[in-house]
Amino acid sequence: MKITCVINGTFRVLDARPLDRLLDILRSMGLSGAKEGCGEGECGACAVLLDGELVNSCMIPAMQVHGRTVLTAEGLGSPENPDLLQRAYAEEGAVQCGFCIPGMVMASRALLARDPHPDRTVIRTGLAGNLCRCTGYEKIIRAVEKAAGMGYGEGIPPFAGPVCDYPPEFSEEERKSFFQPSSIAEAIEIRAEYGDEITFLAGTTDFYPDLKNDKVEVKKVLDLSRVEELRAITRKDGELFVGACASDSMIMEHPEVLSLFPALARAAELSGARAVQNRATLGGNLASASGAADLPVPLLVLGASVILRSVRGERRVPMEEFFAGYRKTVMKQDEILRGVSLPLPRGSLRQAFFKRGSRAALTLSRISVACSAVLEEGTLKDVRIAAGSMSAFPVRLPETEGYLSGKKLSCVLANEAADRASREINPRTSGEFRKTVTGNLVRKFLLSLSPKEELNGR
Incomplete structure (x- = not known):
């Protein structure tokens, strides 16, 4: 196939196979800054900017590069004339062995384009998906701070738009x-x-x-x-529609998702590093039917319906009925997943999403819990609790929900609900640990609904 794109400011027409990785295309052109590290999007050594967004080039197919703009570390500056960010890295001693630094620089540029004056916490989060094998993180953070202090982020131009509006040229075969x-x-x-x-x-x-x-x-x-249309997030007729190709970063930053469905936004935020969030989609997270998927868990408690489309028409499937087993859904062989619709919540609906894994961040879920409830004059109503990563697919906890609904919130009630939730789940492995943590997370949600001084008196 022939693809048309702009790479480091130069218009290119390239021959490639549709599934060739952008990483391999760049390296075949002599642009060796992007490196093959893990090959699975976890180390950031291959990071580049695609249409201004940070991505891992090891996971970008050639057919998706057509019409787009690619920026690599070589496009920022030369050894003789480095740009301000590259100079800050050199001056702070942040250039280590060189294997992961180009990707780290690109992640830094993407971060400063979003937030020209980040604090240290924001910097750490923005670079979290880029591993430094030389463990020079402190110097890297200082380099980003230095570039920010010199106004680097304020001078980054916004994405100018697509390179072309025509499709790629596939061969006859x-x-x-x-x-x-x-x-x-x-x-x-x-x-x-x-x-x-x-x-x-x-x-x-x-x-x-x-x-x-x-x-x-x-x-x-x-x-x-x-x-x-599959990337749309729109509000209409008492529902919020989230398209199947909406990315995690779109979901976690969309103002109406943040205001109406903070549990869903939080799940998207915890889904991975920024380069993954910019690519991973709602539809992929659902259709993969992984027991460890994050987004289905809050969608269960938020009353979402999955919208499936075929030549026969459209149908809505309640989230509870979408999974048919491990790695299986009810989607038929002529259907595509168009997105999900969420009924707008009552103004007093409280919700939360929690995730626990084998490390503090950027981890695959070992336990995930989503909760929602209405608290009116101290009484719990419309309680919904779901748990993921412990069975073939996420499930609701109807016994715990039923026990809580209609009762006055108290510390005693929260403790009893924790015990009930831990007994209700049936983890495949690490049963005692997962049961305990699930109960603790349910208790944490309930205790967050009312000030401590009120609960201490009950």
Whole structure:
């Protein structure tokens, strides 16, 4: 196929195979700043900017580079004339062995473009997905602070828009197996024709690790990244619709998600590092049907419905009915996942999402809990609790919900609810640990609903 793009300010027309990784394309051009580290999007050594967003180039297919703008470390400055950020890295001694520094620099630029004057906590969070094998993190943080102090972020121009508005040019043979529609109507026609032969592409954060580990067989590829309707987050008729291709970063930063569904925003925020958040999608998180997926857990307590579309029409599936088993959903072989709809909550609805893993951040869930409730004059109403990462798919805890609904909130009640929740779940492994932590998280939510001084008297 032929793709048209801009790389480091230069207009390019490139020959590539549709699933060639952007990382390999760049290195074949002599742009060796991006490195192959983990090959699974976890180390950040291959980080570049795509349309101004931080991404891991090891997980970007060539067919999604068409019409877009790529910036690598080489595009910032030269050894003879480094840009201000690169100079700050050198002056602070933040340039170590050089393997991961180019990706770290690109993550720093993306961070300063979003927040020209970040504090140390924001810097650490913004760079969390980039590993420094030389453990020079303190010097790196000082370098970002120095660049920020010199106004580097204020001088970064905004993304100028797409390079072109025409689709990539597939070869005759590629057109039989690779499809990149621009509308839902076109996408469902392709899905109807090829059914289960289709492999969906969107954020590809699961696809490339699975491909690397021989967990996926690719026959026909349907890339949904050009269907703008699938990226929409819109409010209408008493519901908030979140499109299947909305990324975690879009979800966690959208003002109406933040104000109406903070538990969902929190789940998206805890989903991974920034380069992953910019790519991972709602639809991928649901359709993969992983027991450790984060977003389905708050969606269960928020009353979401999954919207499925086919040539036969559209149907709504309550979140509780969407998963059919481990790695299985009720989606039929001619359907695509259009998104989810969430009923707007009552103004007094309180909600939370908690996640625990094997480390403090950027971790796969070992335990996840979402809770929501209304507290009126000290009485709990509409209590909903869901737990994930402990069974084949996330589940509600109806016994604990029923016990709490209609009761006056108190410390005694919170403790009893914790015990009930821990007994209600049935973890596949590490049972005692997971039961204890689940109960603790339910207690934490309940105690957060009322001031401590009020609860201490009950």
